[in-house]
Amino acid sequence: MPELPEVETVRRTLTELIVGKTIQSVTVSLPRIIQRPDDIKRFEIELIGHRILEIGRRGKFLRIIMDGLVLVSHLRMEGRYGLYDKSDPVEKHTHVIFHFTDGSELRYKDVRQFGTMHLFRTGEEFTMNPLAKLGLEPLDSSFTAEAFREVISGRSTKIKPALLNQEYVVGLGNIYVDEALFRAGIHPEYPAKELSAAKLDELYEAIKSTLQEAVDAGGSSIKSFVNGQGEMGMFQHSFQIYGRKGEPCVSCGHAVEKTVVGGRGTHYCPNCQRPFTSDQSNEVKG
Numbered sequence: 081m082p083e084l085p086e087v088e089t090v091r092r093t094l095t096e097l098i099v100g101k102t103i104q105s106v107t108v109s110l111p112r113i114i115q116r117p118d119d120i121k122r123f124e125i126e127l128i129g130h131r132i133l134e135i136g137r138r139g140k141f142l143r144i145i146m147d148g149l150v151l152v153s154h155l156r157m158e159g160r161y162g163l164y165d166k167s168d169p170v171e172k173h174t175h176v177i178f179h180f181t182d183g184s185e186l187r188y189k190d191v192r193q194f195g196t197m198h199l200f201r202t203g204e205e206f207t208m209n210p211l212a213k214l215g216l217e218p219l220d221s222s223f224t225a226e227a228f229r230e231v232i233s234g235r236s237t238k239i240k241p242a243l244l245n246q247e248y249v250v251g252l253g254n255i256y257v258d259e260a261l262f263r264a265g266i267h268p269e270y271p272a273k274e275l276s277a278a279k280l281d282e283l284y285e286a287i288k289s290t291l292q293e294a295v296d297a298g299g300s301s302i303k304s305f306v307n308g309q310g311e312m313g314m315f316q317h318s319f320q321i322y323g324r325k326g327e328p329c330v331s332c333g334h335a336v337e338k339t340v341v342g343g344r345g346t347h348y349c350p351n352c353q354r355p356f357t358s359d360q361s362n363e364v365k366g
């Protein structure tokens with residue numbers, strides 16, 4: 081599943097490809113992709129004549145911002161966008177086509193069919209699902225060490241599921257949570273409420289640097305992620321812990337282990353990321 085860096089890469093690519101174009105018509109061939117409005121015909125008709133002004137992002141959601149309307153799009157497992165000429169043959173698994181007045185077409189393909197689109201009036205999108213309850217945006221200036229500590233400290237869950245919870249911090253998935261926890265030297269099952277302020281600050285820095293480096297590298301290519309121009313991201317070559325089961329830890333040389341935390345496959349170094357033990361709670365934390 082694409083995480084924040086991959087969606088950010090798609091956002092940047094779509095910005096180059098479709099900003100300024102005007103929608104002439106829309107064709108939906110798989111109604112369940114469209115979550116709002118309920119009526120597919122209304123979705124198709126409402127978009128006619130609208131011009132793409134900007135491509136935004138909130139967490140893992142793209143915001144295709146038009147004059148008066150915003151289309152909120154989640155790629156989920158394998159959704160992807162591509163720009164085509166109207167004369168190009170339509171490939172299999174193409175479910176939504178935005179026909180532009182200049183003869184080009186933005187096509188949405190989704191083999192797994194889990195992707196979603198919600199159409200809103202501008203501004204309305206933040207007051208309703210799926211954006212209403214989203215947490216801190218980690219590459220935004222509003223993501224401060226204080227805000228992060230406030231949202232994570234005191235949680236009674238393990239730290240990994242806390243980081244995956246999009247109501248606390250958005251954009252982090254399985255890969256970048258493992259990378260950030262490794263960088264901060266925190267065991268994925270450590271109770272969130274037992275982390276010291278200093279350790280939370282380290283984790284905060286690790287989240288920011290991991291995501292920023294991945295964005296700079298154009299997102300990661302895991303399985304089928306391809307950005308809007310069909311380019312593969314490069315960050316997978318920089319993973320320090322994810323997918324490296326059995327390989328030596330880049331920091332200490334101990335074999336990387338894989339376990340399951342909160343139902344998710346989890347990579348960690350048992351030497352660099354020590355589990356919480358109850359006698360630690362009586363010591364000075366950190």
Ligand SMILES: [Zn+2]
Pocket residue numbers: 329330331332333334349350351352353
């Ligand atoms: Zn290690």
